[in-house]
Amino acid sequence: MKKLKRIAIIALVFLLAVSVLASCSSSDHKSSESMNAYDRGDMEFKEEGSAIADDMTGTTAEKRDPESDLNKRKIIETVRLSVQTKTYDTLMQDLENKIASLGGYVETSQITGREMDSNSRRWAEMTVRIPSDKSADFTGFVSENSVVISKSVDTDDVTLSYVDMESRVKALEMEKEALESLLANAANVTEIMNVRQNLTDVIYEIESYKTRLRTYDNLVDYTTVHLNIHEVERVSVVEKQGTWQKIGTNLKNNFQDVWEGFVNTFVFAVSSLPYLIPIGIAVLVLWGIFAIAGKRRRKAKKD
Secondary structure: OHHHHHHHHHHHHHHHHHHHHHHHHHHHHHHHHHHHHHHHHHHHHHHHHHHHHHHHHOOOHHHHOHHHHHHHOOEEEEEEEEEEEOOHHHHHHHHHHHHHHOOOEEEEEEEEOOOOOOOOOOEEEEEEEEEHHHHHHHHHHHHHHOEEEEEEEEEEEOHHHHHHHHHHHHHHHHHHHHHHHHHHOOOOHHHHHHHHHHHHHHHHHHHHHHHHHHHHHHHHHEEEEEEEEEEOOOOOOOOOOOHHHHHHHHHHHHHHHHHHHHHHHHHHHHHOHHHHHHHHHHHHHHHHHHHHHHHHHHHHHHO
């Protein structure tokens, strides 16, 4: 009996040892498989990350192309021009035709003044939208057909803001899809109301960003030109002059000012005749009355 017990105990210990060894072997195998899977995933992640990094640093052919980068930039251009002209009507008509031929349009326009035979001169303030790739053509046309007194060009690079808003729109659209899925699977009225409120807020944000993007697109695609046009009898001299040229120009301008003053006085006098004649008659009548009254007083004193 003792021998049987010993044999049973030895067999039991042997079975436990075999079981432990088998368990360890299985665990090692699973661990090895897990490590291999992790290594493969890590390599895939590294490869993907490397590709993204290469794309961000511009190692691809498209990113390395400077012309491609330039075309993706979002530049808003604003031009301000102040000009003088002696041929106001002709210039205004030519501008209208030029704007139409370039595919632009007049956004705002204000024109005021009188005709050429009056003392006041006409002037115009216009805000013109011209396709960005043709803005140089338009400003060149204005310079050739008038005298430019001042000109300024402002540019604003909004590329980063534009890209940021595009990314925000994509994220919001993904959020919108998720909320729509939640709404379809909502279990009660409270959950439905909460999801709908969040969905409404997200839709509002999307439309707001899209509106700003459309505004940016319009500002980028069309150059804004603020144009001030002044009608003059003689244009300002903008080129550099020598001493004698300045003296000659000033003398000419002064003689013209004196002549214009004389002409304006004569025109005023002649134009005022309808008022001056009745006033003159009234003065003569009063003078005659006072003269007769004076003679009577003198005659009365003598008598």
